[in-house]
Amino acid sequence: MKRVVIDCDVGVDDAMALILAYGSQELEIKAITGVNGNVPLNQVFENIQKILSLIRPFYPPLIAKGADKPLTGETLYAHSVHGIDGLGGADIPINETERFWETSPLKASELLPTMARQFPKELMLIATGPLTNLALGIQRDFEGMKNFKEIIIMGGAIRTRGNTTPYAEFNIYSDPLAARIVLESGIPITLVPLDVTHQVFLTSDLMEQKIKPLQNLLSNFIIQATGYESLSRKFRNRETIFLHDPLAVGVAIDPTLVRTENLSLEVELQRGEYYGRIKERAADAKINVCLEVDRKRFLELFISSLRKRT
Numbered sequence: 001m002k003r004v005v006i007d008c009d010v011g012v013d014d015a016m017a018l019i020l021a022y023g024s025q026e027l028e029i030k031a032i033t034g035v036n037g038n039v040p041l042n043q044v045f046e047n048i049q050k051i052l053s054l055i056r057p058f059y060p061p062l063i064a065k066g067a068d069k070p071l072t073g074e075t076l077y078a079h080s081v082h083g084i085d086g087l088g089g090a091d092i093p094i095n096e097t098e099r100f101w102e103t104s105p106l107k108a109s110e111l112l113p114t115m116a117r118q119f120p121k122e123l124m125l126i127a128t129g130p131l132t133n134l135a136l137g138i139q140r141d142f143e144g145m146k147n148f149k150e151i152i153i154m155g156g157a158i159r160t161r162g163n164t165t166p167y168a169e170f171n172i173y174s175d176p177l178a179a180r181i182v183l184e185s186g187i188p189i190t191l192v193p194l195d196v197t198h199q200v201f202l203t204s205d206l207m208e209q210k211i212k213p214l215q216n217l218l219s220n221f222i223i224q225a226t227g228y229e230s231l232s233r234k235f236r237n238r239e240t241i242f243l244h245d246p247l248a249v250g251v252a253i254d255p256t257l258v259r260t261e262n263l264s265l266e267v268e269l270q271r272g273e274y275y276g277r278i279k280e281r282a283a284d285a286k287i288n289v290c291l292e293v294d295r296k297r298f299l300e301l302f303i304s305s306l307r308k309r310t
């Protein structure tokens with residue numbers, strides 16, 4: 001089992017990433033931390049509890065709140081993609097009776113280095129939101145954070161168009177200074193950018209043939225959260241739903257799903273057209289960047305994680 005911590009801004013694809021993580025036999029989720037991103041922090045934290053109430057993990061993870069704003073700049077939010085509540089309006093009651101999590105007294109920026117110190121060079125950190133918590137953890141306890149074996153980050157657009165500006169991806173654009181601190185930390189990083197996450201998406205055929213027929217709590221959640229309307233065979237106003245964050249979890253489960261190149265990267269902090277862009281630079285390469293993905297095998301892995309529930 002690979003021991004992991006997940007830092008996320010639960011949104012719909014973060015929720016699907018948590019479902020994949022718990023549906024795999026390979027990962028043991030030790031903690032889940034929330035960060036301001038798709039929706040405000042308190043909503044993210046509520047959504048983490050909703051998804052854990054849905055998944056009902058046998059081993060309750062520690063959960064902790066993190067940053068409620070980026071290190072610099074203002075928050076963008078992505079309500080247009082994830083809905084006002086961040087889960088597309090999916091109706092999931094928080095289970096107040098049984099305990100499917102344990103709330104840590106620590107903030108995320110304290111819990112992350114503390115967990116890394118507890119499992120030196122063994123714990124993987126999967127980051128699927130803006131990198132504010134990770135940067136604060138590095139600023140607070142760099143030696144502690146260096147105990148992470150690897151950090152897998154969903155973020156950036158390296159040799160492809162951005163999704164927030166033509167050059168920048170949402171997680172990086174939301175807190176570019178945090179991204180620069182993390183990418184330049186020297187901690188082993190695997191970046192899962194739009195270059196690969198734009199190749200993995202749900203389609204109406206997948207929904208009709210693979211997901212709807214499962215008719216279980218997880219498949220029903222995905223139908224609700226993505227706003228999939230079988231009559232229109234559309235996702236609200238979209239033809240497809242990208243599986244950005246689930247792919248970051250997929251890379252933790254099975255690194256052979258992707259082909260990577262070791263690149264030297266720099267985050268653009270200059271306000272203006274290129275703000276939040278990650279660009280390649282001619283220097284010592286130190287970031288493993290995913291540039292190709294085995295789409296078919298990843299989608300099979302994702303769908304199989306939904307079958308684990310009665």
Ligand code: RIB
Binds near residue numbers: 011014169244245
């Ligand atoms: O650009 C996609 C990323 O931004 C995903 O992590 C999504 O959840 C949002 O956080």
Ligand code: CA
Binds near residue numbers: 011
């Ligand atoms: Ca996210």
